[in-house]
Amino acid sequence: MLDYLVVGGGIGGVLVSALISQMNREVLLVEALDYLGGCAGTFKREGFYYNAGACTFVGAEENLPVGKIAKNLGVELPIKPIDPAMVVYIGDKVINRWKAWDRSLEEIRLAFPEFNHTRFWRRVNKVSKSMWNLWCHTLPYPSLESPIKSFFYHPFDFLSTLLCNFISAQKIARVYIGKLSSDYQSFLNHHTLITAQAFLDKVPFSVASLGLTYPNLTNYYAIGGMGKLLDAFTSKIKNISMKTKVKKIVRKPWGFEVETNKGKYETKRVILNTTIWNAGDLIEELKDFSHKARDLYKEVWGAFTIYMTLEDNIPEDLPKHHLILLKEKIPYTGSRSLFVSLSEKGDPVLSIGNTRSITISTHTKLDMWENLHPEEYEERKEKAMEYCLGIIHEYIPAIKMAKKLKVFAGTPKTFERYTGRYKGSVGGIPVIKDYFPFSYPSPLTPIEGVYLVGDTVFPGQGWPGVSMGVINLLKFIERDFKLC
Numbered sequence: 001m002l003d004y005l006v007v008g009g010g011i012g013g014v015l016v017s018a019l020i021s022q023m024n025r026e027v028l029l030v031e032a033l034d035y036l037g038g039c040a041g042t043f044k045r046e047g048f049y050y051n052a053g054a055c056t057f058v059g060a061e062e063n064l065p066v067g068k069i070a071k072n073l074g075v076e077l078p079i080k081p082i083d084p085a086m087v088v089y090i091g092d093k094v095i096n097r098w099k100a101w102d103r104s105l106e107e108i109r110l111a112f113p114e115f116n117h118t119r120f121w122r123r124v125n126k127v128s129k130s131m132w133n134l135w136c137h138t139l140p141y142p143s144l145e146s147p148i149k150s151f152f153y154h155p156f157d158f159l160s161t162l163l164c165n166f167i168s169a170q171k172i173a174r175v176y177i178g179k180l181s182s183d184y185q186s187f188l189n190h191h192t193l194i195t196a197q198a199f200l201d202k203v204p205f206s207v208a209s210l211g212l213t214y215p216n217l218t219n220y221y222a223i224g225g226m227g228k229l230l231d232a233f234t235s236k237i238k239n240i241s242m243k244t245k246v247k248k249i250v251r252k253p254w255g256f257e258v259e260t261n262k263g264k265y266e267t268k269r270v271i272l273n274t275t276i277w278n279a280g281d282l283i284e285e286l287k288d289f290s291h292k293a294r295d296l297y298k299e300v301w302g303a304f305t306i307y308m309t310l311e312d313n314i315p316e317d318l319p320k321h322h323l324i325l326l327k328e329k330i331p332y333t334g335s336r337s338l339f340v341s342l343s344e345k346g347d348p349v350l351s352i353g354n355t356r357s358i359t360i361s362t363h364t365k366l367d368m369w370e371n372l373h374p375e376e377y378e379e380r381k382e383k384a385m386e387y388c389l390g391i392i393h394e395y396i397p398a399i400k401m402a403k404k405l406k407v408f409a410g411t412p413k414t415f416e417r418y419t420g421r422y423k424g425s426v427g428g429i430p431v432i433k434d435y436f437p438f439s440y441p442s443p444l445t446p447i448e449g450v451y452l453v454g455d456t457v458f459p460g461q462g463w464p465g466v467s468m469g470v471i472n473l474l475k476f477i478e479r480d481f482k483l484c
């Protein structure tokens with residue numbers, strides 16, 4: 001009899017399993033694939049490795065969520081800081097997002113000299129700092145205890161950010177800057193799109209401030225790929241079963257019986273690292289819960305991704321991450337941006353044999369890839385890929401010059417096939433005013449003993465979001481858990 005069975009080894013499943021293992025509970029982590037990490041994993045294809053989705057990494061400082069978990073577990077992460085965090089391209093403007101605040105602001109001022117935006121960015125900076133001061137005491141969320149504790153420990157931060165949870169970032173930008181040009185709007189919009197999964201008009205200012213200052217945190221390069229970060233945490237997990245797909249979970253008087261392709265397990269509690277929309281596929285009594293979530297949280301995205309292996313004649317100092325903003329929409333995506341990430345020269349896994357591994361991603365509407373004839377599907381994939389490569393060659397000539405050893409693309413269908421995520425939606429539930437703060441899903445389900453971790457529960461996506469969600473859950477269900 002296990003204390004916990006954790007279904008899925010994405011960031012959420014791995015971190016929660018490691019923390020529970022440390023509390024001397026009997027825990028088994030089961031993962032359907034032959035690698036961990038899900039959207040933040042590193043996979044192998046025909047001898048080369050690629051980051052599946054996530055390529056940027058923040059939150060590893062000791063006062064931030066991933067750093068706190070790593071310190072608590074005694075895990076050394078294989079990372080090194082990078083600066084700039086990314087380079088943003090809009091038409092002929094090139095904006096380095098440096099970590100240092102003044103330097104970062106100066107680049108933005110030079111790119112958009114027509115605006116007087118210092119006061120806006122100062123406010124953004126202040127609010128984001130307050131939000132990071134508050135994060136630990138905001139958990140467990142939602143519970144009455146958290147606002148009281150937040151107020152008690154950080155009264156200034158609590159009061160100064162309170163209203164910012166209810167006003168859109170667009171409104172605040174208008175007040176401080178006035179009418180924005182389309183380039184400046186796009187610049188701001190895409191910072192919140194990649195962090196909160198929506199544009200400025202939908203994202204509360206508090207959340208947007210975190211997205212806009214994401215490059216001002218220490219950004220890290222994961223040596224050996226994102227998968228190596230997962231491996232570091234995995235070393236703390238007692239039992240893991242790979243290539244083990246959970247098919248069905250049945251409630252019993254003593255707990256749960258979990259049916260997998262490798263046999264049955266008995267457990268007192270279950271933690272699902274599936275999306276909230278998929279929970280009902282595994283547990284009959286959660287069908288209604290999942291279907292309601294599908295109706296309620298409709299504003300979701302998929303990803304169109306391109307993976308490449310290049311012969312390495314790329315300059316060593318070319319930054320790792322590039323965000324290209326476009327006027328036109330990319331075919332079959334509905335998106336106007338491309339995020340390009342390169343492995344570094346000599347990376348022991350991603351750059352083997354004098355190569356570089358590249359992951360390119362853009363947001364896409366899910367319905368553009370649904371119900372297509374196989375030929376039509378392949379044709380769309382090919383056309384979208386060609387278009388994206390044309391853009392990348394224009395903005396990053398070093399990639400154009402390098403010989404391509406492998407190039408292939410992924411769609412929401414690919415994410416659905418590999419990670420099992422509902423309709424291939426990725427990036428979790430957007431952190432928008434419609435849902436946040438009061439309607440964002442919690443990690444608790446209607447069934448006592450069944451819980452959720454991952455990017456479809458509070459506070460959402462990415463390494464910082466999912467790791468906060470893990471801490472949040474453990475604060476609810478393990479009394480002795482004292483991380484923050």
Ligand SMILES: Cc1cc2nc3c(=O)[nH]c(=O)nc-3n(C[C@H](O)[C@H](O)[C@H](O)COP(=O)(O)OP(=O)(O)OC[C@H]3O[C@@H](n4cnc5c(N)ncnc54)[C@H](O)[C@@H]3O)c2cc1C
Pocket residue numbers: 007008009010011012013030031032033036037038039040052053054055056057058244245246247273274275303305361362418419420421426427428453454455456460461462463464466
């Ligand atoms: C293209 C793209 C780019 C991104 N870029 C970044 C970035 O730069 N930085 C960042 O921090 N975040 C980024 N993100 C977001 C981040 O990757 C995700 O929010 C995060 O990885 C989600 O983690 P999760 O815990 O929800 O698990 P998931 O990644 O959804 O993993 C769930 C796991 O559960 C397994 N599973 C599912 N069903 C079963 C079952 N029945 N039995 C057994 N196993 C099962 C799956 O195989 C999978 O491994 C990006 C995402 C994408 C798609």
